[in-house]
Amino acid sequence: MLLEDSDSANWFRLNDGVARLRDGHANEFRWGFGPAIMIQQDRPGRYWLGTFSNGVLDFSPRDSTRMVSYPLPDGTTAYEVRAMLNAIDGNLWIGSARNGLLR
Secondary structure: OOEEOOOOOEEEEEOOEEEEEEOOEEEEEEOOOOOEEEEEEEEOOEEEEEEOOOOEEEEEOOEEEEEEEEOOOOOOOOOOEEEEEEOOOOOEEEEEOOOEEEO
């Protein structure tokens, strides 16, 4: 399990996305970029995915076709996310394998 969110839904890793189990119903969100290795929720309906090959993405399960990517200033997205923390001040801190600590 990757996360229990504010709606008491449980999020799990899939080979090409994530799955949400809520009230006995499962929803799958597949994007084809490989598994999300972590997920954080910053407010109801908005989630951050950390991936190896696509960096950090934000999405909403209400509109799973909308994914926003956050590349580094040089355009790189493959910065291998290893850790994420959604800070109380609204910043998302990302520990990456290739580029150290990112905000």
